[in-house]
Amino acid sequence: MYKLEKYINKSQKHECPACGKRSFVHYVDEANKPLYQTAGRCDREDSCGYHYTPKEYFADNPADRDLNPPAWKGRKPKPVKMVTPQPIGTIPMKYIFDGCKNRNSDFVNFLFCLFDWETIKDITDPYFIGCTKNRAVIFPQIDEQGKCRTAKIQKYNPETGNRIKDEPGAVNWMHSILKKKGELPGGYNLRMCLFGLHLIRSERNKGKVVCICESEKSAVIASGAMPEYLWMAAGALGWLNIDKLKPLRDRCIILFPDTSATGKAFEKWTQIADEARSQGYDIHVSTMLEDECSGEQKERGYDIGDYLIDNRLRTAAKEKPERQLSEAGIRLAGMQKLNPVLTLLIDKLDLEVINN
Numbered sequence: 001m002y003k004l005e006k007y008i009n010k011s012q013k014h015e016c017p018a019c020g021k022r023s024f025v026h027y028v029d030e031a032n033k034p035l036y037q038t039a040g041r042c043d044r045e046d047s048c049g050y051h052y053t054p055k056e057y058f059a060d061n062p063a064d065r066d067l068n069p070p071a072w073k074g075r076k077p078k079p080v081k082m083v084t085p086q087p088i089g090t091i092p093m094k095y096i097f098d099g100c101k102n103r104n105s106d107f108v109n110f111l112f113c114l115f116d117w118e119t120i121k122d123i124t125d126p127y128f129i130g131c132t133k134n135r136a137v138i139f140p141q142i143d144e145q146g147k148c149r150t151a152k153i154q155k156y157n158p159e160t161g162n163r164i165k166d167e168p169g170a171v172n173w174m175h176s177i178l179k180k181k182g183e184l185p186g187g188y189n190l191r192m193c194l195f196g197l198h199l200i201r202s203e204r205n206k207g208k209v210v211c212i213c214e215s216e217k218s219a220v221i222a223s224g225a226m227p228e229y230l231w232m233a234a235g236a237l238g239w240l241n242i243d244k245l246k247p248l249r250d251r252c253i254i255l256f257p258d259t260s261a262t263g264k265a266f267e268k269w270t271q272i273a274d275e276a277r278s279q280g281y282d283i284h285v286s287t288m289l290e291d292e293c294s295g296e297q298k299e300r301g302y303d304i305g306d307y308l309i310d311n312r313l314r315t316a317a318k319e320k321p322e323r324q325l326s327e328a329g330i331r332l333a334g335m336q337k338l339n340p341v342l343t344l345l346i347d348k349l350d351l352e353v354i355n356n
Contacts, residue, residue: 088149089189103121127195144247150192211254213257214235216233237269
């Protein structure tokens with residue numbers, strides 16, 4: 001019956017009964033009437049953490065259960081219990097470094113359709129992208145302090161670059177795996193951040209406009225196609241919010257929502273951008289995909305990654321040399337796709353293909 005107030009900007013929020021900051025959101029009924037002065041949640045989850053739910057209110061005031069609205073007006077609020085925020089959980093970077101020892105994931109193999117080996121290294125290494133034993137890709141979430149929150153583990157089709165969804169274990173999370181092994185506490189406090197957030201620490205990215213898309217795959221591909229921008233990913237449509245944008249408050253931000261038949265994704269991220277802009281963020285929403293995609297593409301949820309893949313493949317087809325590879329060259333190309341390290345060895349040792 002009661003839900004937190006939605007889509008209100010900072011000037012409309014209330015003073016938190018715990019920390020005194022204007023960061024408090026009430027629980028309200030269907031008519032938007034607040035349940036109680038102190039029933040709500042503080043947005044400052046890290047530094048305050050106050051949250052007084054309707055369930056807790058009615059447990060403290062059982063006589064109000066059958067009243068609509070509850071008869072709290074004029075009643076003196078009970079003293080607020082100070083809440084000690086639980087520290088954000090982090091994963092030792094050794095697990096990420098171990099995953100990075102092998103670059104040969106099916107996702108990286110697909111990138112050979114779009115980029116050369118040097119470019120692939122340049123766009124995967126900064127993100128600390130790794131590989132599992134079954135060739136799934138590891139996308140770490142490393143925050144602005146260089147601490148890893150978790151890592152998404154995802155299987156991809158090496159030919160099409162599409163996510164594999166219908167296989168057991170097609171997607172997993174590093175924190176979940178480590179918890180099952182007993183290497184992380186059961187009460188691990190997961191607070192996800194933007195994929196690629198740690199890249200703001202690099203001097204080479206100083207002053208770059210930050211572009212945020214939905215999927216990690218799209219962010220990596222976009223970083224190769226448009227390296228003049230700093231690319232990050234929310235991980236999913238509903239995972240972008242103001243809290244995740246806080247480390248980027250002093251940067252210019254452009255959002256690239258996926259398309260959809262209903263325009264839901266564009267609308268949702270536009271609302272987030274509007275709220276962030278009201279709080280002083282320099283943030284914009286790209287309309288490129290909305291303007292250029294066909295209805296059929298929007299039905300498929302076409303994103304910036306799809307757009308760049310299609311454009312690069314078309315360009316590569318036009319520039320394809322007329323002469324055919326030798327039989328030895330064809331075999332070597334296949335071996336390089338299976339093991340990208342061969343390309344590095346060929347370059348370092350200055351090797352050549354010799355036909356017999």
